[in-house]
Amino acid sequence: MREMLTGGELDVLTGDYLAELTMLILGRDRLRDPTAGYARTFLRQLEECLGIAHERGVRIVTNAGGLDPAGLAEKVRELAARLGIPVRVAHVEGDDRTADHPGSLTAHAYLGGFGIAECLRAGADVVVTGRVTDASLVTGPAAAHFGWGPTEYDRLAGAVVAGHVLECGAQATGGNYAFFAEHAPERLRRPGFPLAEIHADGSSVITKHPGTGGVVDVGTVTAQLLYETGGARYAGPDVTARLDTVRLSQDGPDRVGVRGVRGEAPPPTLKVGLTRIGGYRNEVAFVLTGLDIERKAALVRQQMEDAFDAAGSPPGEVRWELVRTDRADADTQETASALLRLVVRDRDPRAVGRSFSGAAVELALAGYPGFHVLAPPGKGAPYGVFEAAAVPQDAVGHVAVLHDGRRVTVPPARDTRVLEDVPEPPLPAPPPPGPARRAPLGLVAGARSGDKGGNANVGVWARSEDAWRWLAGELTADRFRQLVPESRALPVTRHVLPGLRALNFVVEGILGEGVAAQHRFDPQAKALGEWLRSRHLDIPEALL
DSSP states (O other), X not given: OHHHHHSSOOSEEEEOOOOHHHHHHHHHHHXXXXXXXXXXXXXXXXXXXXXXXHHHTOEEEEOTTTTOHHHHHHHHHHHHHHHTOOOOEEEEEOOBOGGGSTTOSEEEEOBOSHHHHXXXXXXXXXXEOSSBOTTHHHHHHHHHXXXXXXXXXXXXXXXXXHHHHHXXXXXXXXXXXXXXXXXXXXXXXXXXXXXXXXXXXXXXXXXXXTTOXXXXXXXXXXXXXXXXXXXSEEEOSSOEEEGGGOEEEEEEXXXXXXXXXXXXXXXXXXXXXXXXXXXXXXXXXXXXXXXXXXXXXXXXXXXXXXXXXXXXXXXSEEEEEEEOOOOTTOSSTGGGEEEEEEEEEESSGGGGTHHHHHHHHTTTTTSSTTOEESSXXXXXXXXXXEEEEEEEGGGSOOEEEOTTSOEEEOOOOSSOOOOOOOOOOOOOOOOOOOOEEEEEGGGTEEEEEEEETTEEEEEEEESSHHHHHHHHHHOOHHHHHHHSGGGTTSOEEEEEEGGGTEEEEEETTTTTTOGGGTOSSSTTOTTHHHHHHHSEEEEEGGGO
């Protein structure tokens, strides 16, 4: 926060503190302490930086309110009074739908940006929200600054795209970037945060403060545009942005123009994110060293399954995974070892508690040679589940609570449009046939992946027209399933975005019940794209 406030010009500082997992964490915090439910880190940052923001005339908009935006707004007022800083604090509420979903830990609708805009137009210096869309933190200030109305869809869509680029911080300035090795290490060691210069027509330039680390180019912005999205229509509560209309240009060093974004009326419903406790889980990682790795794994698996049978109540879900990190004739013990992970889940904590951990530990002197584990299993811990539901736009009481206490009702979208997939556009002509060789996909394509509940998305893009012509024809949904065997029995949808020279794959159900359930080794699919890039295909030598 201090870097953004002191590093250069800024009108509005936004802070995105909420993810699907964060809502679950805040919900569990509130069970222990009814006054909890917001991001306390925001208050700690604000104590250091509120004076700087006030001196520089920078407004602050944040969703750090989490489950209790009114509570956090009051804490900000108390902090400002203690520091002697005269700031006007407003908040947005109406997202809480928990009462409508019995059994859920949290249930919150994703609100749009017009509640934020109301607070800013009335003169707020700090606006605190609960669950709004990540992009709303940008569309709200832009609508307030330029006076946009709710049906100016192209302008709003441009701000949504800018907000989506900014939402994950340094991911737009070289963080987690597929082609990081092409940049000098000192540039990426400490990347700065991105900012957007937004214009009245909704176009923007993505850049960063002068002298900060990292890099902003068409590639880093493309990667973030593909992150955690689906098809060409990117739906939000205020507008549906057409990602197939985005045009990027390198406007100078660390400056990328974002233009041409078209918008459509938003869907008639708002997304509601539900979290609940799904059950209890435990795990143990057996270390297998040296020779006979497969037979050692089979022995301990048989012994543990015998222990489950003897207990009379085996866990409801048992997952084994052998990770072959070992090498032959290794010169260190660690590189001579493989890991056998055992994960168990059950609704009854007893089924994954002492009986499970006891069974694993009691094999220490009665199992395979060299028996040891990475860490003794504990008593088991609850895991969460994220689910998505929907609520009609007009059923949500979206309210802006202004700094003077006035309550302003934010009307639902005036016009709506049921979301439909965009037909696949015509594909470019394939490149002429020529010699090819087996090589990793990542030599010619970048990728970025992420999660939405139990689904994963993998965005893949080419950096030249020739590579795009090959990629569009080669990387079909069926080829994706071949390269990612975990997806072979799952629905895989391919979306084509020619303007970005990109394909976006959505894999349904690969993450089970979501990140909090830790269904998979990489529970948020953060590295799924990098795995895909490491897979080998027959690639035209002209591209290599």
